[in-house]
Amino acid sequence: MPTVDYSALGFPNLAIVLALGYLLGSIPFGLLLTKMAGLGDLRSIGSGNIGATNVLRTGNKKLAAATLLLDALKATAAALIAQAVFGHNAGLLAGFAAFIGHLFPVWLGFKGGKGVATYIGTLLGVAPWMVLVFAVSWLSVAFVTRYSSLSALVATLVIPVVLWILGVEEAALVTAAMTVITYWRHKSNIERLIAGTEGKIGQKG
Numbered sequence: 001m002p003t004v005d006y007s008a009l010g011f012p013n014l015a016i017v018l019a020l021g022y023l024l025g026s027i028p029f030g031l032l033l034t035k036m037a038g039l040g041d042l043r044s045i046g047s048g049n050i051g052a053t054n055v056l057r058t059g060n061k062k063l064a065a066a067t068l069l070l071d072a073l074k075a076t077a078a079a080l081i082a083q084a085v086f087g088h089n090a091g092l093l094a095g096f097a098a099f100i101g102h103l104f105p106v107w108l109g110f111k112g113g114k115g116v117a118t119y120i121g122t123l124l125g126v127a128p129w130m131v132l133v134f135a136v137s138w139l140s141v142a143f144v145t146r147y148s149s150l151s152a153l154v155a156t157l158v159i160p161v162v163l164w165i166l167g168v169e170e171a172a173l174v175t176a177a178m179t180v181i182t183y184w185r186h187k188s189n190i191e192r193l194i195a196g197t198e199g200k201i202g203q204k205g
Contacts, residue, residue, distance in 0.1 A: 013086050014093070021078040021094035025101025025118055028108060029070040030055045033063050043108075050105075051113035053148075071113065072121035074098055079125025088126075092174050095122030099178055103185060114185040116152045119178055123159065126171075133162055146200040149189035156182045 030050040034042045039058045042050055046057035052068035075098035082094035095118075102118040104110040123130040137155035142148065156179040163172035183190070192198035 013090070017082045017086060017090045017094045018097045020082060021075075021097025021099075022101035024074045024078040025098030026105035026107060026112070027070075027074055027101075028105055028112065029074070030067040030113070031108070033067055033070075034058060034060075037063055039063075043111075049113055050108070050111075052117060053114075068117050071102060071117035072124065075102070075118040075121030076125040079122055083126070091126040092122065092171055095125055096174055096178060098122065099181075103181065115178070115182050116156070119156055119182060122178070123175075130159060130162070134159060142201060147193065147198055148201050149186055149198060150193055153183060153186060153190070 028050050030052060031042045034040065034045075034055060037060065039045075039060065042048075042054060042058075046054045048054070052064045052071065055067045056064035058064075075095045078098040079091040079095040082090035099115055099118045099122060101112075103112045103115050105112045120131060120134060123134060134155045137158040138151040141151040141154045145151070156175075160172045160176035160179055163169075163175060189198060
């Protein structure tokens with residue numbers, strides 16, 4: 001990932017990149033897919049979250065997988081389109097905007113998902129090899145602890161650290177901001193982890 005210089009975009013292009021990313025990120029695939037499948041309003045199911053984890057609570061694993069994939073790819077698409085039109089510097093910014101759009105979609109009263117899939121999708125669009133870093137981090141923690149939420153939290157923390165070590169400070173700061181927001185969106189999971197009540201991978205009930 002090259003050094004990022006957002007000042008080179010100029011304000012009009014910057015606004016376009018942010019709008020593009022936000023609008024793509026705000027597409028609520030989980031909500032749309034569950035409605036089309038006749039499963040009702042996802043916001044009234046389980047945690048009320050529009051992400052893949054809550055879709056899984058409907059019992060439809062294929063639909064949950066599709067939601068995870070689409071939530072990731074909308075950020076990837078935003079990054080790739082921005083890069084193609086405005087240059088590589090725009091990719092990470094568009095991905096960040098897609099991440100924000102997923103978390104705070106205007107169409108749903110700014111109540112969206114938790115952002116892990118769009119975080120991964122952003123990495124896929126701007127630095128695919130960082131997805132491998134994310135995956136190794138996630139799998140390592142999951143193998144030891146069996147906590148999906150903790151695995152995601154650790155993986156999102158590793159990304160900006162690795163980028164900083166590699167000298168890509170601007171990208172490290174952007175992903176660090178995404179990590180902080182991810183932690184905030186997972187505050188209930190963190191509380192359960194501390195209390196020892198968070199569900200583990202494969203755990204029933």
